[in-house]
Amino acid sequence: MKKLWMISMIALVAVCSAIASGFVAVPEVGAVYGAGNSTISVSGTGVLEAEPDQVTVYLGVETQSRNVTDAVEQNSMKMDAVIAALQGLGVPKDLIESSYFSIYPLKDYERPGEELIGYQVTNEIVVELHDLGRVGETIDAAVLAGANRVTGIEFGLTDEREQTLRHDALSEACADARQKADTIAGATGLKILGVSTVREGGVYVYPYRGSDFKEYSMVSSTPMPVVPTPIEPKDIVVTATVEIVYTCL
Numbered sequence: 001m002k003k004l005w006m007i008s009m010i011a012l013v014a015v016c017s018a019i020a021s022g023f024v025a026v027p028e029v030g031a032v033y034g035a036g037n038s039t040i041s042v043s044g045t046g047v048l049e050a051e052p053d054q055v056t057v058y059l060g061v062e063t064q065s066r067n068v069t070d071a072v073e074q075n076s077m078k079m080d081a082v083i084a085a086l087q088g089l090g091v092p093k094d095l096i097e098s099s100y101f102s103i104y105p106l107k108d109y110e111r112p113g114e115e116l117i118g119y120q121v122t123n124e125i126v127v128e129l130h131d132l133g134r135v136g137e138t139i140d141a142a143v144l145a146g147a148n149r150v151t152g153i154e155f156g157l158t159d160e161r162e163q164t165l166r167h168d169a170l171s172e173a174c175a176d177a178r179q180k181a182d183t184i185a186g187a188t189g190l191k192i193l194g195v196s197t198v199r200e201g202g203v204y205v206y207p208y209r210g211s212d213f214k215e216y217s218m219v220s221s222t223p224m225p226v227v228p229t230p231i232e233p234k235d236i237v238v239t240a241t242v243e244i245v246y247t248c249l
Helices: 002-034 068-088 132-145 159-188
Strands: 038-050 054-065 096-108 115-129 149-156 192-206 208-210 236-248
Touching: 038 159, 038 192, 054 068, 054 096, 054 132, 068 096, 068 115, 068 132, 115 132, 115 149, 132 149, 159 192, 159 236
Parallel strands: none
Antiparallel strands: 038 236, 054 115, 054 149, 096 115, 149 208, 192 236
16 A cells, blocks of 8 residues: 555656646747747828719709699600700710609698698709710700709719729838838837738728709709809829738847
8 A cells, every 4th residue: 555655656746747847848938939029010001192084973853743744744854855965965875874763742831731732753863974074064964954953973983993093002001001110110129020910901982072063953044154164073082001010029
């Protein structure tokens, strides 16, 4: 029995020694890892401005009549004339799309029972143009043909150009992050070894929207001016952000 107890104690001491030696070895591994464990975390931003190469114009026709059929017919006739005028300027049919149509009952809320006094029909279209110099001319032709709603214009980019600018903005954001990291490393005596992680914060394209066209949002019997309405485009802003972690010594 005593012999068995002695063997057990020897075995226990051996196990404890093995565990202890394992704990001693851990700091050596950690020290090796810790030699390159310093990091610099930075964010980078890229901002680009570019001239638009397409514009979207929002046009509409609004008619009212006591009879719903008459309101719809009048609206259809005017919208057909607007589309014909646009095509006469060379706007392809596939760049003219319907965006909204509604029939709204008009009531006199000051009378008992809210008496129905007529109907309002609204039909709106979206027109895409690639010749930015003809925006004013296009609006004037549409209004002269019967459009009495110009709810806005939006200057933007074609898909191909937008994709190129997105990539360029990301490259600028990465360069901005690296410049910040180099500055921090130089100020703290660190040496950048490489990139540990990269996360894209997002890429955003901000088109220019104009919507102050109240002078067109009514029926007017006055003749349109000989000189096209001046519409001045503004640059499109593309921004990108990244977050990068660099490993250092």
